[in-house]
Amino acid sequence: MAATVKFLQELQSEITCSICRGFFCEPVTIGCGHSFCQACLSSSWRVGAPAFSCPECKQVSQDREIPLVNRRLAQLTELGKELRSKLMQSSQGRSQCVTHQKPFKLFCEEDQTALCVTCGESPEHGAHKISPVQEAAHKYRRELQQLQIRLENHLEEDEQLLAQEERPAVDWHWMIMGEFHKLQDWLREEANRCLKRIRQEQKASQARLSQHMQSLQNLMQELQEAGQQDNLDLLQDAKQLLGRSEAVLAQRAQAVTPELREHPIPGLIQMLNRVRVDLTMDPIAVDSFVSISGDRKSVKAKEDWQVEPEDSPYHPVFAEQVFSSGSHYWEVDVTQLPQWVLGIYTPYLRRKRAWNMNSCTSVFLLQCVKKEGDYYLQTYPGPLEYRMKGPLPRVGVYLEYSPGTLAFYNVLQSSLIYKFHPIPFTDPVKPIFSPGPPLPGIEPGPMTLCPVDSHLCPCCYSSQ
Template sequence: MADAMETLQGAQGETSCSICRSYFSEPVTISCGHSFCRACLSSTWRVEARAISCPECRKVSQVRELPAVNERLVHLTELGKQLHSQLLQSSQGQSECARHKETFKFFCEDDQTPLCVRCSQSPEHQTHRLSPIEEATHNFIENLQHIWNHWGKCFEKAEKNIARKKYGVEWQWMIAEEFKKVYCFLLEEELLCLEGIRQEQRANQDRISQHMRILQDLMLELQEAGKEPNLELLQDVKQLLGRSESVLSQWSKAVIPELREYPIPGMIEMLSRFRVDLTMDPVRASPCVAVSEDLKGVNAGEAWQVETNDPEYSACYAVLAKQAFSSGRQYWEVDVTQVPQWMLGIYTPYLRRKRWRNVDSCASLFLLQCVKKEEVYCFKTHPGPLKHRMKGPVPRVGVYLEYSSGTLAFFNVLQSSLIYQFHSIPFAAPVIPIFSPGPPLPGTKAGPMTLCPVDSHLCVCCSSPL
């Protein structure tokens, strides 16, 4: 036990302040390596007028401010206090058994209690691990020394790392490099995409110019034909009419551009962070549509009769979402694989009174519409200038809303490409998503327009939700 006390006294010296001779309280370590209580060091430094030096080795410090509390030394001090308390209890406790009045000879490892010979032979300790008092004390001293050495090494290593400022430097550099790679990659993709758009615009302009020349030539030919004698005119009329019909049939393809797909890597994954779980409100649904029981799908009803092409009127055949948004960012996806014609967007009761381009009679509705004409799908916005065509349908549409900036964007989820974006909409009231599964094609029965679950993804190889 005497050896244990000597070891404990040595350990206590390492966790005691040389000024107050007590265990450290908020220990701080100065540049020379010595440690003191923060309050003790502060009072000592205040007394010295010209130079600030270590109270123990008298080495002058170049830093006049108190260092931060040494958390590692705080933990070491607390450990020393606990070990000191345990050893004092062991050394200052009763030296004999209170029950049998015999000297303690054994130590029970399971119960951590000293035992006399008669206690060690009792049934309750028959299966326990017992050690002689001297052996148990020796083992305790070894464990104490091992723990002390381990914490001392950790403390020294921590001091060196702090001095070298190693913590976090490598990670900061590596993470910054990875973000730089992503930025450079996206910048290259952006340049390629913008160059593709410029080439497409030039091609569209050349195609329209070429078609205009064909129309001009045909008009001149028709004018010349009108001056010919009746018999010759009748002989050429069939050929002229055929050519006129052929040129006019190509007019829509020449004037209406094709909606190209320009994938934006990682865009859908980024927007998915703002996914919201929407449901449709049967109370705010047109009688011409039917909402499913789970409030996730809507079908065009048999009573739907399209009598006008007015977008605002067509939007009356729709259903509103139960949710309304007046702040933040939201993103939702809609499956339209079973609906050849559809309309998606938002509704808001009113907008702020300010100039905003493309404002018209349906300014409180901002919609993307898909209309099928023969084998071509036409995409339009209301309001807005978009009027493009595609050879195939878009199976799933993503809708992104950012209230503060007035942004509403539509995405082709399968291709991770932008379809159209409204921006700087002067929202002044809550915004409600709107869904319209039509108008239905004559003689066909379309399936439902469905809200996608927040955790669903679209498989690129089969264009079906997983």
């Protein structure tokens, strides 16, 4: 029996991941010869890093992608787990230490191993965290139950998101087609290519979300099975299962939050520039948390920016100009702002049976929010909640009083961000701006109205 235990210990060292300290799960082998769980290596190799190195020997890898699963090592791992299970199921191996012939009463957190009292007192485990078996099992079972609740909540939310993806709240097909119709027949071929890309991206988003949901379902199944295991079997697999679950949950933001794609429309900005207007900011209604430049072309958040519960969280600034007819276009430089708000204000809206927004709404806004290093675009009112690759340098705003259209554009990419339509205006409309809320520890920059004769293109922006 002792020889069998020694062989199993040597085998276990060969089929154990040095990152999670558990048996391999989908093992991969990198160029230096060391092997790891695929999920563990993926978490270790940070996306965008200039070089990938081995987590064990630190040798720089020439590969830029996670290797394929090592099937032979995976089979060897399954064999080792089976041998270990059989040993644990034997009359001696399951209930007592083979070396000291004493029952297992302790559990080593570092080695994830059941111990007898004598083993627990050995120098090998002297610096390790050791707990009674019942206490350790109760701890892991509680963590697994909490994780199962989280997974159930995420799965329910993902089911709702998938339903929304199947019936998109944002009708990109209609909005993009509306832009191409302005450009006459010679743009129709480009419009069709653009719409095809949108359909492909919607399918890819659905597939990505479905794949994430499948991963959650698989983890839930494993959690349910783990909950039925006895204490010792549970303790052997719990830490690895927890680590793999956290890796899947860490990928959730990428899976459930759609990314705003650029769909360039040739000639779009040139066409909008035909109705370009020269705006200035109104200094009269400005509160104490923002300051307007002397030429009334830019606004900046002050360092003592605060939001009282009864106040607007944006501290908006109005334009001096008001519009009650016609088409108007202006551009705003937001290069130095991580967060901002742009839009229009109108006192009243005409009630219409076809009107599908809140009839009391008096503002229509596009907001940029920065969260954990990522940028998000949101609309109010409206369903837009999209993630961006990076900040926008300049935003174009197009207002058409009748039939009531407000559209926002990525000027650099000459692409549509979002369009409100139709809006039943009855009173004059004022553009509004807000350079915040500023982020803690970051010097706030200005939000600037671009001159009528200024133009932004990729070559100009890259040279700034």
